Amino acid sequence: AQSVTQPDIxxxxxxxxxxxxxxxxxxxxxxxxxxxxxxxxxxLQLLLKYFSGDTLVQGIKGFEAEFKxxxxxxxxxxxxxxxxxxxxYFCATSGTYKYIFGTGxxxxxxx
Amino acid sequence: xxxxxxxxxxxxKTRGQQVTLSCSPISGHRSVxxxxxxxxxxLQFLFEYFxxxxxxxxxxxxRFSGRQFSNSRSEMNVSxxxxxxxxxxxxxxxxxxxxxxQYFGPxxxxxxx
Numbered sequence: 001a002q003s004v005t006q007p008d009i010x011x012x013x014x015x016x017x018x019x020x021x022x023x024x025x026x027x028x029x030x031x032x033x034x035x036x037x038x039x040x041x042x043x044l045q046l047l048l049k050y051f052s053g054d055t056l057v058q059g060i061k062g063f064e065a066e067f068k069x070x071x072x073x074x075x076x077x078x079x080x081x082x083x084x085x086x087x088x089y090f091c092a093t094s095g096t097y098k099y100i101f102g103t104g105x106x107x108x109x110x111x
Numbered sequence: 112x113x114x115x116x117x118x119x120x121x122x123x124k125t126r127g128q129q130v131t132l133s134c135s136p137i138s139g140h141r142s143v144x145x146x147x148x149x150x151x152x153x154l155q156f157l158f159e160y161f162x163x164x165x166x167x168x169x170x171x172x173x174r175f176s177g178r179q180f181s182n183s184r185s186e187m188n189v190s191x192x193x194x195x196x197x198x199x200x201x202x203x204x205x206x207x208x209x210x211x212x213q214y215f216g217p218x219x220x221x222x223x224x
Contacts, residue, residue: 034212043115043201043215051211090154097167098144099203099213101154 002027004091006102013081014110021076021105023091032094033074035065038104039087047089050074061085083109112137115204115216123222129190132219136183136204143185144213145177148199157200160185189221197223 003026013019025031032051036044048059055067065076074091086109091102116135124130136143145157156169160179177187183204189196199220203213 032211036215041220043217044203046212046214049212094211097142097159097161098156098169099146099154100156101146103153 002031002093002095002100004033004093004100004102006089006091006105008105009103010106010108012108012110015083016080019076019078019081019085019107021089021091021107023074023076023102024072025074025091025093026072027093030069033065033067034092034094034099035059035063035074035076036090036092037061037087038090044090047076081107081109083111085109112139115202115214117200117202117216117219119219120217121220121222123224124192125224126192126194128192129188130192130221131186131188132200132202132221134185134187134202134204134216136185136202137214140204140206140214141183142205142207142213143179143183144203144205145185145187146201146203147171148201148218149197154201157187192223194223197221 005024034049035047038044047063048057050057050067088104088106090104092099118133142161144159147155158168158177163179174190179185199218201218203215205213
C-alpha cells in the first residue's frame, strides 16, 4: 500500500539557517508527491508538487524539493528560514481519488 | 478566484447529536474531498465526490456520510456524535481528478462535549 513517512516530528532551526524536512514514500511506480504547510488553526496550503520530469521542483515561499527515486525520498528544503515559516509541514502522495498524508513535521524557528 | 469555503468555522455539539458541515469548492472544480484531522490520528481521508458520485471512502463508520450537489457544493454529516469525533474537518477541491493537486479550505473545528 502507498504510504509516506516523515521521520521528524519536531524540528527547530534558527532564523536564517537552512532547512531540510524529510519525506520517504512507498510506491512501486512514480508517485505524485506534494508538500503542504499548515499554520495553527488553518487549512493546508500547497507548497509544491511533483508529477514527473525534472526531479528538482520549485514551490512558493522560496521552498524547493528534490525527488530521489533511489532513496524513495522527496525532501523539502529552504536555504534561509524566516520566522514566518514556523508551522506544520505535511508530505503527501495521491492514491485512488484520495491523498495519503504523512504525520507531519512541526517547525519551530528561533529568533 | 475565491478559495474553498467551509461553514461553519466552529461548532460545539453534544454527544448523541448530529451535525452537518458544508463546503463550497473553487469555482469550476468538480471534485471535493473531506479529511478529518486530529492530534492523535493526523489527517485521515473520509470520502471523495466527483459530479455527485462518491468515488472513494475512507475507513470511517457509517455515522459519517456525505453528498455532493449539482453545483459541486458538498456536505458531510455525522450522526450520533461521539467525543472522539472532535476534530478539524477539512474540505479540499480539485479541478478534475483529485490525484492532482487539491486546494484546502480553512476547516470546520468541531468540538463534541
